[in-house]
Each structure stands twice: as structure tokens, then as C-alpha cells.
Amino acid sequence: MSSGRAARFLDLLGAGREEAPAISAPGAKPLTHGGLRGLAAETVAALNAVGIGRNDRVAIVLPNGPEMAAAFLGVGAGATTAPLNPAYRGEEFRFYLADLRAKALVVAAGEDGPARGAAAEIGVPVIELRATPERGAGAFTLDTTALPSGPPAQGGPAEAGDIALVLHTSGTTSRPKIVPLSQANVAASARNIVAAVALTASDRCLNIMPLFHIHGLIAAVTASLAAGGEVVCTPGFNALKFFGWLGEARPTWYTAVPTMHQAILARADRNAETIARVRLRLIRSSSASLPPQVMAELEKVFGAPVIESYGMTEAAHQMTSNPLPPRARKAGSVGLAAGPEVDVMSADGDLLPRGTVGEVVIRGANVTAGYEANPAANAAAFSGGWFRTGDQGVIDAEGYLRITGRLKELINRGGEKVSPLEVDEVLMDHPAVAQVVTFALVHPKLGEEVAAAVVLREGMALTEPELRDFAKARLADFKVPRRIVFVAEIPKGNTGKLQRIGLADKLGLTETLP
Numbered sequence: 390m391s392s393g394r395a396a397r398f399l400d401l402l403g404a405g406r407e408e409a410p411a412i413s414a415p416g417a418k419p420l421t422h423g424g425l426r427g428l429a430a431e432t433v434a435a436l437n438a439v440g441i442g443r444n445d446r447v448a449i450v451l452p453n454g455p456e457m458a459a460a461f462l463g464v465g466a467g468a469t470t471a472p473l474n475p476a477y478r479g480e481e482f483r484f485y486l487a488d489l490r491a492k493a494l495v496v497a498a499g500e501d502g503p504a505r506g507a508a509a510e511i512g513v514p515v516i517e518l519r520a521t522p523e524r525g526a527g528a529f530t531l532d533t534t535a536l537p538s539g540p541p542a543q544g545g546p547a548e549a550g551d552i553a554l555v556l557h558t559s560g561t562t563s564r565p566k567i568v569p570l571s572q573a574n575v576a577a578s579a580r581n582i583v584a585a586v587a588l589t590a591s592d593r594c595l596n597i598m599p600l601f602h603i604h605g606l607i608a609a610v611t612a613s614l615a616a617g618g619e620v621v622c623t624p625g626f627n628a629l630k631f632f633g634w635l636g637e638a639r640p641t642w643y644t645a646v647p648t649m650h651q652a653i654l655a656r657a658d659r660n661a662e663t664i665a666r667v668r669l670r671l672i673r674s675s676s677a678s679l680p681p682q683v684m685a686e687l688e689k690v691f692g693a694p695v696i697e698s699y700g701m702t703e704a705a706h707q708m709t710s711n712p713l714p715p716r717a718r719k720a721g722s723v724g725l726a727a728g729p730e731v732d733v734m735s736a737d738g739d740l741l742p743r744g745t746v747g748e749v750v751i752r753g754a755n756v757t758a759g760y761e762a763n764p765a766a767n768a769a770a771f772s773g774g775w776f777r778t779g780d781q782g783v784i785d786a787e788g789y790l791r792i793t794g795r796l797k798e799l800i801n802r803g804g805e806k807v808s809p810l811e812v813d814e815v816l817m818d819h820p821a822v823a824q825v826v827t828f829a830l831v832h833p834k835l836g837e838e839v840a841a842a843v844v845l846r847e848g849m850a851l852t853e854p855e856l857r858d859f860a861k862a863r864l865a866d867f868k869v870p871r872r873i874v875f876v877a878e879i880p881k882g883n884t885g886k887l888q889r890i891g892l893a894d895k896l897g898l899t900e901t902l903p
């Protein structure tokens with residue numbers, strides 16, 4: 390699908406009619422496609438004037454909303470965007486900003502949180518973003534006075550091979566790895582999503598996904614604009630406000646993770662009138678497995694098809710998707726290849742016949758060329774030109790993929806990914822902790838929740854709340870183990886090695902958390 394035609398953010402931004410709304414927000418005046426193009430050009434010029442150009446990294450820490458969406462696109466038009474989760478603690482920001490080699494950090498004017506503090510400590514200059522909603526939702530000006538003026542090594546609009554976006558992905562054997570995604574990767578992925586759910590200029594997406602994660606950035610924001618349509622940017626998911634936004638914005642679709650769909654369903658009854666008024670064309674689900682019961686109930690309540698799709702940061706999001714009606718969508722399946730080629734491979738690197746379980750592999754224009762400065766991770770991840778996803782699956786006779794398990798150790802907490810090793814490292818810093826293994830515990834709503842088994846140093850005492858408080862000071866809330874068990878010894882697998890996968894069972898922690 391992704392031909393060589395246009396392959397940059399800027400080309401995607403060219404799709405919409407000048408006066409058509411591009412970015413909006415509840416209660417705000419929309420920014421038009423023409424306005425967004427102007428804003429992107431202004432942003433590139435403002436960055437270029439202070440020496441930031443193509444392939445220079447600009448970290449962005451902004452609250453979810455229209456400015457975040459617009460800053461992502463504007464910075465990405467001429468440099469490399471690196472959106473970071475605003476919930477990170479100072480220590481996390483120091484790690485990410487240094488690891489990224491960020492040339493600047495964009496924060497909201499007046500913001501004085503841990504990101505700014507971390508930037509000051511490691512000498513990353515701060516650019517302040519001031520919202521100018523009178524020009525339309527998401528519009529802004531940049532205060533770049535903290536940077537010396539002077540030309541960048543390479544200025545002007547980014548080229549197809551330039552890196553548009555870098556995100557960290559939770560690693561199995563190391564700290565989070567950097568995933569560089571080129572302009573061409575991002576453009577191909579946005580187009581794949583446009584094709585999969587047949588987006589047009591008449592579509593309006595209600596964005597409730599975080600805008601530091603690939604799902605919201607590409608499926609909700611970039612794909613909507615690439616179709617010439619509109620994205621309504623909320624401050625982030627809030628089950629109490631969702632139906633108000635739905636009634637006001639009257640979107641044609643939204644995309645979310647299964648836990649959000651469940652929270653929406655829990656409040657659907659009392660919002661029946663709004664649901665009847667807003668006719669959704671489709672509901673999309675991705676980033677974690679959608680229970681078939683949730684899919685069936687959503688379809689019944691909203692009277693719209695629920696399209697489950699399978700995505701990953703390294704693929705600039707979408708890999709497979711269930712098709713729209715009249716073609717069949719299969720509950721429990723993540724659908725058909727929807728952009729990249731998708732196959733299943735043995736541990737030895739052989740492609741397996743249909744119906745055989747193996748590791749899901751992908752290749753295509755949307756797939757990253759490789760992790761940054763990490764030859765070991767790349768050697769493990771690429772096999773014969775295919776990228777190994779670390780997910781296990783099986784493709785049926787009709788080409789539908791079902792995810793059956795996971796070979797990688799990350800914890801999928803309702804779509805939020807946690808690297809167990811990162812949590813181990815933080816807990817190990819506590820003076821009373823001798824050994825720790827962080828692992829996934831089954832959770833009824835989130836799918837998985839973070840848990841840790843801890844061996845204390847001899848003669849030392851520590852309570853679960855004390856260790857959790859210690860972790861909270863260093864880790865964003867979603868990474869803090871909800872359950873910590875103290876054990877005399879951590880059970881080992883058959884090989885004598887510590888194994889995270891299956892550890893919950895070995896510890897007898899099969900019961901779900903409330």
C-alpha cells in the first residue's frame with residue numbers, strides 16, 4: 390500500500406483542505422489544515438533559527454491535548470520528535486533525556502516540573518511553548534531564547550529518510566531501547582491505518598490515548614490528518630468525561646486500549662441517550678488483547694463494528710487489523726496483515742506453515758531499520774530481513790492472526806508497557822533488598838499488573854508499603870509494583886535460571902488482583 394509517492398510528515402499534512410478542521414479540542418475553536426501547515430512551517434523555522442534541524446532530537450513533555458498533537462507534527466516536520474510521558478519522575482527524565490541526546494526540551498510555558506529540573510541538571514536547554522488558542526486549538530508559539538541563534542547542520546523540511554520520531558520501548562534484557570522511526574516509516578504507518586479503517590476527510594476521531602505512545606500519535610492524530618480529517622484532542626482518557634466529549638464532538642470513531650473500552654462500557658447505561666445521538670462508524674482497539682466479551686458488548690451498545698488491531702512501536706504502530714464489514718472480523722483475532730508482511734517464524738528462523746504457532750515476524754515500509762546503537766538487540770531482533778516481534782501467534786487458513794503468547798518479558802499493563810528489568814534495578818537500590826524479580830500478575834481489567842518477588846538481606850526488615858514508597862519516588866506510577874511478595878528464595882526454572890514468565894504460578898499467585 391505505501392508506495393513511494395509521498396513519504397514525509399509534511400506530505401501527509403498536505404492532504405486536508407485549507408479551511409477544513411484539522412485539530413480541535415472540547416470547547417475550542419478548531420485549527421484548520423491550512424493553519425496546521427502554517428504552524429508546522431513556523432515551528433521548523435523557529436527551530437532552525439536556533440541551530441536545530443533535520444535529525445536533531447527535540448524532547449517534548451506536554452500534557453495530553455491539542456498542543457501536544459500540534460507540537461509533535463510541527464517538530465517532526467523539520468527535526469526528530471521525542472515525546473516523553475509527563476508522569477515520569479526526575480530520575481526517569483534524566484535517563485531518557487540523556488539517552489536521547491536531546492538538543493532541547495519543549496515544555497509548556499511556566500511549567501516547573503521534574504522534566505525541566507532534569508534538563509537543567511544535564512544541560513539540555515528548554516524551549517517554552519505558549520498556547521495561542523485564538524488561532525485554533527493546538528496553535529502555539531515557541532520561546533527559544535535559552536538557545537544560541539545560528540544555523541543548524543541541515544535545515545529546512547525533513548526528508549523521507551530522516552528520523553521523524555524516536556520512542557523508547559521496554560526492553561527484555563536491558564534498559565528501554567531507542568526505536569528510531571523515519572519519516573517514511575511514520576508516513577507508511579499512517580497510510581496503512583487510513584486504508585485499514587477507510588478514513589476520509591469526513592472522519593473525526595476523538596482522541597483519548599496518551600500522545601507519548603505510538604498508538605495515539607499515529608492512529609488517532611497522524612492517520613486522521615493524513616486522510617484530510619479531524620482529530621479532537623482531549624486531555625486524556627477520563628471515564629466520567631468521555632460521554633460529554635462524545636456528545637459534544639460527535640466523532641465518527643475513536644481508538645483505545647481494552648481497559649478504556651471496559652471503563653466506557655461500565656458507564657454506557659446511564660449515557661444511552663448520548664450513544665443514540667452519536668453514530669460511530671467504527672470503534673478501534675489496539676495495544677493489548679481485547680476480550681471477545683468486551684468486543685461483543687461494545688458492538689451491541691454502540692451499534693458499530695469493533696475493529697481490533699495489533700500494533701507495536703517498532704512498526705510505527707499497526708501490523709495487522711481486522712477488516713471493516715462486510716468482510717469478517719474475528720473476535721480473539723488481531724486480523725489480517727494491514728501494511729507490513731506478517732508471518733510466523735520458528736526459533737531457528739524458518740517461516741512456519743499456516744496453523745503452526747511461532748514467533749510473529751514482520752517486514753515492510755513501516756518497520757524501523759533497527760534499534761539505535763544496540764547491535765546485540767538488532768542481531769536478536771532481525772532474522773533474514775524479518776523483524777521478530779517477541780509475540781507468539783498463529784495464522785489461520787484465511788490469514789487471520791491470533792496472538793497466543795509472548796516470548797519477550799515486558800509486562801502489558803492495560804496497554805502500558807513496563808520493562809521488568811527497569812523495575813528490578815530500582816528496587817535493587819534499596820539497601821534492604823538482596824534480590825528481586827519483577828513479573829506479570831494476571832489482572833481482570835488490565836490483563837496484567839506489575840508484581841515483584843523480593844529476597845531481603847539477612848537481618849533486614851522491610852514492609853511492602855515501604856518498598857512501594859521507595860519505588861514511587863523513582864518510577865512513574867504505572868511501573869510501581871502493585872503487589873510485592875517477600876520470599877526466602879526466588880523459584881528457578883528447569884534450567885536453573887530465573888524466569889519471569891510463569892513466576893506468578895510458581896509463587897502460587899494465580900488469584901487475580903481486585
Ligand code: AMP
Pocket residue numbers: 558603604674675676677678679697698699700701702703723778779780792795801804806
Ligand atoms: P507497544 O510498543 O507499546 O505498542 O507494544 C507492542 C506490544 O503490545 C506488542 O508486541 C504486543 O505484545 C502487544 N499488543 C499490541 N496490540 C495487541 C493486541 N491487539 N492483542 C494483543 N497484544 C497486543
